[in-house]
Amino acid sequence: MIKRFLGHFRSIKYKFLFANLALLVILCSSIIYLWNVRTAQDTRISVGEYINEMLKITNDNLEVSLKDIYGLVNIAASDSDIVQILSKPSTISDAEYVQDDRKMRKYIAGLFTYKHYLNDITIAGNERNMYSLGHSVSFDFLTGQPWYGKLWNQEGATVLIPPHYNSDNPVTSSSQDDKVISIAKPVYGDNQAVGFVLADVRTQLLTDIFSSNLKGQVKMLVADTKTGNLIFKPQLAGLDQMASDSNAFAPIIQRIRNQEGSFYTRLGKVDYLIVYRYSPLTEWMMVALVPKSHLLEQFHQTRNLTLLISILFCGAAAIVSILVSSFLTKSILRLNRAINKVDGEHLHLQIQIKSNDEIGQLYRQFNQMVHRMKELMESTKRTEQEKRKAEIRALQAQINPHFLYNSLNTIKFLSVYQGADNIRKVTESLSKLMHIAMKDHSFITVAEELDYLQCYMNIQEFKYSNKFTYSVSVEDEMMICILPKLLLQPLLENALLHGIGPMKGQGMITLKGYRDGDLLIFRLQDNGVGMTQDAIDKIKSQKGENAGLGIRNVSSRIEMTFGHEYGVSVVSEPRLYTIVEVTLPAIERGEEDQYV
Template sequence: MKISYQLILLITIFLISLLGIQFIYYINIKNLTEEETETYALKMVEQIEKEVTNHFTDIIRIAYTLSYSSDTQDLLTAETPVVKYESSSKFLELRKHLLRSNKDIDRLILHSADNRVISPNEFPISELLNSEYNYLNSLKQRQFTRLYNLKSNGRENFSLIYPVYNLDDNFSHEIIGYSIAVSNIEFLETLISETEIPNKYEFYILDTQNTIAAASERINNGMIFPLQLSGNIPEGTFIEMEYQKKPILFSSKDISDTGWKVCAVIPISMVNTKLVRIRNIGFFISLVFLIILLSVGAVISRSITRPIDRVVEFAASVVDHSTRKRLDLPKGNEMRILSECINSMLDRMDLMNRKILDTKTSLLKVELEKKKAELENLQAQINPHFLYNTLECLRSLGVHYESDEITEISTAMADIFRYSIKGDEITTIKNEMDCIGQYLKIISIRFQDRFRFTVNIDENIFNCKLPKMTLQPIVENAVYHGLEPKLGNGELSIRGYRKENNLCISIYDNGIGISKEISESINNYTEAYISEKRSMGLLNINKRIKIRFGSNYGIQIKSQRGKGTYVNVELPIH
């Protein structure tokens, strides 16, 4: 798979993982938000329930005080008018005092067991009891009533009915009357309104018949609570229900010993509204990450995958065509270093190819030179007896006429001729120097000792190998083209020595010298500026050495017009 495809796959996997994390995060935040919302609402329900309970407890305390005071007991059990009158006066004082202690209690009523209103007489008890007098007869313990509306004051009220037992009769548990505390609902409305209720949260206080006594929305007061409440709703928890065709979270808590309830309604849409911002933030973060990923992917594609594709295409083109092309990548990253390494490798390959080509060329030249030498050798061997006989005839004439010069020249020439055409092409330094010695004899006779020759060869190189007739032509060139044109005597010196792993032979003459252009052409292995036969001979010797042993070997010429020529021959030691 291409790196670009792998990069796209990696980005896709990362995005899917990011969306998965966002989804899990959203679900957890949703659950946490709902939990915090429910916890907060339950605390508010408990707070309202606690306030209502405290208020109801105060009403119970007042009703209890009224029911079991001695004056109330005397008033309900009085048998004579005098006792009843005295007790009534004291009862009214107590009642007045208790009413002052709680401003939310509108009336304190004492009702006898035989359905007589003892005090106050002006209170329309029929409105309170709704003409159901038997209701009191069946009541055995205190009880808060449902809401009701008194025409006398035009307000919603509720009452606490407290049975009054005869304290003088501890065995019969006789109910001698009822204390009724009539309260308005203003304190409940005030309690709800003063509670800091979040927007769209709804709290209700319900009476025993699920009538709304107080609510966060006052327009609902006095209405029947629309939800069907059952005893299966556990306290301290929220359940999902439908209210006004909208999903809600609902919870209720009973106000102990009253039959009343505190309810909380939270629209789920409100919870979701809180989550919308979190969800939008999550989507925004995902979008930012997507942009960052795409940007990083584009940068990686530009700086890595594209250069890699270019490297692959370049490698294919190099394989299919040649190594002359070079890879050019922008600077600034490791791919540039890779391209430089590839280009360096191609440069080395080109150099190796050139070396291989040069080696093959050299081998071909060596082979050609060898074939040429073989042809020349074969040609030189044509009718050798004629040449030997001619030289032998010259030697015989020299002996007959007692001419030592002719004898020595013919003998030396025969030895040189025999050396040049017989044996292997490779010879030793000693054999080459013997040939040069014969040649110098001829030169000495011819020029009548006009030239002085000096030969200094280290004995430890006598057995070193070199191509036959390598040094003799150089010596011959030095004599005929350097010393002979010179006026006066001349000097020729030959020195041989070992230099590290190379063999060095230096030939010096103090003749007329050669031009700088010709010496440089010979040294550089070129034929420029060369027209003299002498120079062509030196160039050919240089070519023979380089073809056979390599470009590190050959001859080097240092010459100055009118002062002489220095030729150095460098060969590998064999």
């Protein structure tokens, strides 16, 4: 199973498919991860900013409501009639007290207009001069409260009293709704305190304000920054028991350093986002608690939906990749199977691809290569057959030179026996020529080449009936150098046939050889009919007649053996002379292997 899988992975189709899927999975995973991190951060920031704005609105609403009460208290504390009434001693008559009480009740009732959360207003100077609308607490109860001492230590400032039970009998007021927030201010007359004004506001004000702006899972916590006590506690499932204990929220209050901000914390077994804001008027810290699960609920739903869509998209992309890879690699696989069937016996592709893309080009190029291979193999086969035939003919032809060589020796023996020196000389020279030609060596020494030329000239002297003279002048140091066999003979033959032969009179041929550094230079000169420059150019361009065959043959052999820097040069003057100069590298026996 594993081997089969690995075999598939070696296929270009599956490599293409796996590469696409891997790239797709990495891309989708990276995008989802970055989106998850960034969205979570943005969600926290957005929710924090939203809740902070709601806290600001809530605080503004609370301060507006409390400032109304502050205004009422300040008006009452500065009213001259109230100052006059509170300045009276406690020994006033009952009639005067009833008259003042009626007047004060009417005044207090006027302050209640459009103040829905105002529970009661108490104006008191002493135990007898105490006026309110239905307030049942005693003067001694009020003066015994902790806030009463602060009232006179604030030098006439208004005092905000956190939620408390304003009753002589707190047992009968056990409900949270029975608590009130009080605002008190001393009353001064003739630069001395004559009493105070106390306004009670129902804590329902806090509940209504906080509940109207922050709904759902978001709950409020309000703490007094001076005492650390909770002013308003959240009613949240799982936090009710903790909410009954102010110390449970102490870590939250301790982490607050600025006037506004947010952070994550854990209460009980639940993680919360804490958003807080400070109120300068009340000196309270308003804290909003948002469960993290609720905070990211919409985000998690979106994330899960995104994951589902990504999985479906990856599945669809996998199907598309399979189809596309199958389509793109179909021709490649067909070509691969066809190529695997090509061998020495089947030199043709059994498929046909008509596409104009790279695969079609590869098919056509490979098809052309196969055709060339087929033609080359057929050509090689024919060459081998011709080579075998040539070898057979060569073996057969070897008999003739040996037979001719033996026959010449017989003629030489008979000429000596009969005293025919001319026949002996020609036969002996021809026998030497054949002996040199029958040697297997491609290179011979300069001395051997000169002997060969001498034998050739001995035969030609009888042919031309002493029509020319022949002289050789070659430096001795050149004799041990080597050169290709029978290289100079065609030039000498060309001089006799086309230079000396057509002329009238005695001809002269000279061969000179000398060494110039690493070069061997042979200069063959005759006084024959010569050539024009056009004839020389035709010989060099290989367009000449038979007169140039020997020169071109020697020049080609030299260039093929030693390179283009060596060769033959011709200088001639019509009816005067022709000079053929041969340039060769100076090499000795043993160095010829690099040129063979």
